[in-house]
Amino acid sequence: MTTMSTESPLDTDHSAIESVARRRPAWIGLGVGIVALVAGLAVPSIITDFYTMQLVLEAAMLAMLALSIGFLAKHLGLISLGHTAFYGGAGYLAAIAATHWGWGPTAAALAGIGAGVLLALVMGVLVVRATGMGFLMLTLALGQALYQLCVQTSLRPITGAYDGLQFTFHPDGTFFGMSGRDVMDSAAFWKYVWGALVISVIVLWWVGRSRFGTILEGVRENEERMRFSGYDTFVPRLAAFVLSGLIASIAGVLFTVHGSYVSPSMLSFVKAGDALIAAIIGGLGILLGPVLGAALYVWAQSQFNDGGNLHLYTGIALIVVLVFLPGGILGGAKDLIDRFVRSRRKEKQ
C-alpha cells in the first residue's frame, strides 16, 4: 500500500484519520439518511413510466452490490472480483429453498441471506489475509469456482445448470407482507429495495466512522504496524468482509425475488466486473461513489446497448476514468471542491 501514488483510487481517503478527529455529530448523517429514505419512497409516484421504474429499481440493486465492493476498497484497499459469489449464492439458495424445499418467500429469502453470510465467513477466512493482487485473484477464483459448480450438468436437478432456476413464490406466502404479484411490480417493490439500499448506506457510513472503521483504515495503511501496536487485524478484516458479503447477499436475494428467477449470469465473472467497474467509475474513495456509478451504469445500459456494444463503452469509460480521473467521478468532484475551499480560505487570510 505504501508504494501507491497518492492519486490512486485504492489509496482512498488520506484525510481519513484526521477526519475522525473532527467529525460531525452522528445525528446529522442519520437525519440526512432518514430524509433520503422517506423522500425516496415517493419515486414510484413521480416515475409513472413502467420501463424507467424498472431501470431505477435495477440501478438500486446494482448499487447495493457495487456499494459492498466499494466498502472493502475504501476501508481496506481490497479489490474483490468475487462478490458475485454472495450475490448469486444467496439468490440461488433462496430459489432452491423456495422451489425445491417449498419454503415460504420470506423464509427462503432469509435462508438465502444466511447462506450468503455463511459463504462470506468461510471465504473470508481463506482470503482476508491476502492483499492486493492476491486478494483479487483469490476472490476471482472462489467466485468462479461457485459459478462452475452451478453450471455443472450433474447438478442440474438442484441448480438447473445453464437454464437457471425459478424462485417459486408460495401461493399462500408473502415476502415480508407483500404478495407474489406485488414483488414483481417494480413500483410496489421499490420501497423494499430503496429501504435496503439506504439502510445499507447508513450502516456502512456509521461503521466507517466508528472506532472499528478507524482500525480498518489503520490496517489498510499499514497492517504490520497495527499488529505491532497490539491490534488484532484478522478479525476486523474478516468482520468487514462478512458485512460486505451480507449487503451483496441482500441485493442478490432482492434481485431473485423480484425477477422470480436465478441464472448463472448472477455468478459470472462479467457481473463481478460490471459491479466493480460501476464502483470505480463512481469513485471508490467515497461511500456514495459506487451508488452513483451503478446508476450511471444502468442508465448507460439503457441508452447505449444497441447491438450489444455496452462493454465497448464501459471499457472505454473504465480506462478514461482510471487514467485521467483516478478517484472516480465523485472523487474528482471532491478534489475540485476541496481545492475551491482551500483557495477561498487563502483569500480570507
Add this chain to the structure above:
Amino acid sequence: MNVAQILNGVALGSLLMVLSSGLAMIYGLRGVTNFAHGALYMAGGYLAYAVTGRLSFWAAIVLVPLALAVIGAFLELVFFRRLQDRSHIEVGLITFGIAMILERVIVLIWGERTLSVAAPPALDGVSSVFGVDYPTYRLFIIGIAIVMAVGLVWWLRRSEIGLHIRASSQDIETASIMGINVDRVSLVVVCLGSALAGLAGTLAAPYVSLDPGMGMTILITVLIVVVIGGAGSIAGAMIAGMGLGIIQTIGMNWSAAVSVLIPYAALVLVLLLRPRGIAGRKVA
C-alpha cells in the same frame, strides 16, 4: 485412462504453456496482471482465421504473432510505460478495460457466430503414436510448444537481452541503476508476450472453435496457472500450465464436476500454503 487422453491433456497443457509464459513474462517485468491476455489470444485466433482464408495457415503462424507484437508495442508505449508509477492493480484494471474493448471490436469485425479454421492439409490426418491413432495437428501443437519452451528458456539464459530481462524481473530499479535500458527490455517483453498470445491463438484456431467468449474463458485459467507457477516465473508457469492441462483433461473423464474445480482449488491451496508459487521468484 489411455494414451489418447494423456495426449489430449498434453495438447491443452501446451496451449496453456504458450499463453501463460507470455503472461508471466509481462507480470514479472511490469508487475501488471494483464487481463487483456485472453483478448490477445482471441485476437490471435480470429486473425488466424482471416489470414488462413486469404493466404494459408503457414502464413498465419508467422504473420499473426507479428501483428500481435505490434499490438503489444502499443500496449507498452501507451499504457504500461506511462502508468508505471501507478499501483499495479490500477494498471491491471485498465487492461481489464482494454480486454472489454478488444473483445467487442473483434465481435464487430467477425460477428458473434462460432467460426472454425481448417488445419493445413499436411497436418489434417492421424498419426500413430504408441500404438494409437492420434490427430496429427494436436501433435503439431505439442511439438511447437516444446520448441517454444526450450527456445524461450535457452534465450532467457544465454542471450544478453535474456540476462537483462531476468535482472529487470528480479529488481527493476537496481537493473536500471546498473545501466540496463529497462524501457527497451520492457518493450521486448511485452511484444514477445503478446506475440506468444497470438501464437497460442493461431495454434488453437484449428483445435478449438472460435467464439466471442473464448478469451475470457481461457484468461481465468491462465491467470490461475501463472499464480500457481509463481507470479513472474516463466518456467513455473510452463510447468503449472502443462500440469493443469493434463490433470484437468484426465479428471474430466473421471468426474466433470470435480475436474472444473481443480484449477480453483489448486490456486487457493498454493496461495495459502506457498504464496510465491511453486517456482518462487526464479524467472527462468
